[in-house]
Structures are given as C-alpha cells and as structure tokens.
Amino acid sequence: MRSYSITGRCQNLNASVDTGSSSSRATAKGAVLLAVLGIIFLMSFLVVQFVDTAVSQIRLQATLKTRHEFSTTSFSVLEIVNAVIHEHQILDDGNIFGPSQGWRDPIAYAESLELPEDLEITVDIIDESAKISLVDIDQQRLKFLFDAMEIDLDEADMLTDSLLDWIDEDDAERLNGAEEGFYARQNPPVKPANEPLTSYETLRHIRGFKDLFFDNETQLPNQLFNEFIAATSLYYRGPVNLNGASALVKKALAMELKFDVDTIDQAIAGNDFIVGTEDDTYFGAPNVSLSAVGMADSDAVTDKASMIKIIVHVSQGNKNYQITALAHIESTAGRQNSRRRNDSENSEDAVEVEPPGSNAGDDLNDAQQERESGVDGSSDAPINYPFNILSIVENTQFD
DSSP: OOOOOHHHHHHHHHHHHHHHHHHHHHHHHHHHHHHHHHHHHHHHHHHHHHHHHHHHHHHHHHHHHHHHHHHHHHHHHHHHHHHHHHHHHHHTTTOOOOGGGTTSOHHHHTTTSOOOTTSEEEEEEEEGGGSEESSSOOHHHHHHHHHHTTOOHHHHHHHHHHHHHHHSSSOOOOTTOOOHHHHHTSSSOOOOOSSOOSOGGGGGGSTTHHHHSBOTTTOOBOHHHHHHHHHEESSOOSOEETTTOOHHHHHHHHHHHTOOHHHHHHHTSTTTTOTTSTTOOOBTBTTOOGGGGTOTTOSSEESOOOEEEEEEEEEETTEEEEEEEEEEEOOHHHHHHHHHHHHHHTSTTOOOOOOTTTTHHHHHHHHHHHHHHOTTSOTTSOOOOSEEEEEEEEEEEEO
16 A cells, blocks of 8 residues: 655645745734834935924024014115205205215214114115206216326216217217117117116116227126216216316316316315314305305306215124115205295295395204104194105125
8 A cells, every 4th residue: 555644744834834834923023013114214304394494494584684683684784864954954045065064973972872783784775866867967067077087088978978868868879979870780789778877887788888888708897987986977967066077077067167176175175174084174165155266146156966876784784784875855945945935835824925034043953843742833843854856775794
C-alpha cells in the first residue's frame, strides 16, 4: 500500500498562509504610515499658510497704524506752518514778504509745541513766487536765465525756441526750435504737448534739453537740470518776489532789468552785510523798500510772497511719509478791506472804505480778533487760513 504524508503538506500550507499574512500586514502598515505622513504634510502646509496670513495681517495693521500716525503728524505740522505764517502776517499788516520775516523754520519758531520725539520731522517752505514763471514764459527772460546759467548763446537759443514750440498751440517751427515733424522721427517718437509744462520730467523729450540737462550715460538729471528747476516754477505766474529770489534768479533779472545785484543784496543783508545769514531783513520791513533800490515801479518784481510750496517729511528708520502742499497766500489786509466793504454796503449809512494799510492799528486789532473768534465774531467760527491749499500730494514708503 502507498502511504501519504499529510503532516508535511499541512506544514507547507501553514507556511504559505503565514507568509501572506505578513505581507498584508506590511502593506497595511505602509498605507497607514503614508496616510499619517500625508496628514502631517497637509497640516504643516495649512499651519504655514495660516502663519503667513497672520504675519501679513499683522504687518498690514502695523503699516496702517504707522501710516495713520505719520499722516496725523504731518497734517498737524502743516497746521503749525499755517499758524506761524498767520502770526507773521498779522504782525506785518496782512502781508507775507519772505522767510526773513521769521517763518523760515516754523518748527523752531513753535518750539514750545510738543511733537512725537521718536519721529524725525523736517519742513521746507519754498517761495514759488520768487521764481521765474514757466506758465507765462517770457522769451527774453528765459534767454537771460540760460545766460545766467552760463549756457552758450546758440544752445540757449535752441532751448528757448524748443521749449516755446513744445508748449504753444500752433505748428509753426521757430528758427531754433522743433515741432511735431522733428519729434516724430525720434526714438521713441513723441508729440509736443501744446500746453505749459506739468512736470520737469518732460524736459527729457524736448530738443536740446535731453543732451544738456541729462547725463548721457545714466540719463539722470544733471546740475543744469537742478539749477533750472530751482529757478523756475510750473505753477506761479506773476512778478518775482525779490525777498525769496535765489542768486541765479536775481542774476537773470539783473540782466533783463539792468539793476545791480550787489545793491539788492546789501539792502537786505542786515547788520553783518552778509546775505543769507540770520540777521537778514527783507523788502517791506521798516525803512527797507524797493524804492530804495529803484525797483518800486517795475512790473517784473515785487516784495511780497503769493504762492508757496510746503513740504512736510516725517520718517522713522526706513519708514517715510511726505506731504507736499501748494498754497496761494491771501492778503489779510485785502480780506479785511473786502469784509468792511461788504459791511458798509449792507448798512443804511454806508461810509467810504479806506484802502488797506491806511489804519494799520485797526487792521491789526481786527486781524487778531479774527484769529481768536472768526470773521463773524462767534467763537465757533473757523480760523482764517493765510493761504488757500491748491493741491496736496502724498508720498509714502513703509518697507
């Protein structure tokens, strides 16, 4: 008879079953491990995203808070400038003449006021009415300015004619200028604005200015460009205020009007006879007038400021905030005269109104009352500003 070994076969089967079970368990463990790793990765990703979002929100809130603080401080300083100028305007019978009146540094003048100590605050007041107007460009005055800048005559003629062609409304090309045909051939082609300049950056497109006012390699503005923008105004039209005029502006005007710059400077140089020091006086001060230098009858110059640019800059580390306000100065004396005229017209017994300055004591008292209680005499009336804000430009950098 044949005999079979059942035991051996059972052992082989058990071995196979054990091997399969081990493999399944290993696969299951691997799947669980992968799932756990996947969950950990997902959670890590979500946590990172949450942290990034939270940090961004914190930075945003910090930036908004900083911007609000800087903005509030800047406009508070602008109010200080207003108060300082208004005070000097009252003291000088409603007139603003020049920075030598005492408003050159309003922060130092109002030193008793408390400002944030952790912020660096600077104020620049630029007398736009002490510059040569580019709104109403006078051809001869422009040539004298380029001559004062020591630019060659041929180049000065080209700059003058090109600038006038750029802003005039016709297509007639001046002898040394350029019109649309010239600019169409440039790379890139441009078209004349046919209106007054609104930005000095435009000069890089005007014939002659690109070569003379910008560096050939870097294309950045050079010294001539800086001198030109410091001596001219894109906003003001009218006579030049000699009290705030720079040496370059006075030099150009002297060529045109045939006066001696040294005579002008010595008239306002103060006791040390040096122009630009703290003891300088100004035309319009007692015993100092344009008549003394033979300029009282000139329509080209004046002794009063009528437009200023106020730049308030607030910084802390790499955080910067700046506002630039362009303001037209009103004459307090003129405003008083207008108010009196209106009052007299509304009165049954109207009387003749005296011209401004005829009763300086009364004008000063009225101006002081206006500042304290407003024009209508009520305590709730707003304080009269010495200037009208024409524009405010904001620049920020919070990195």
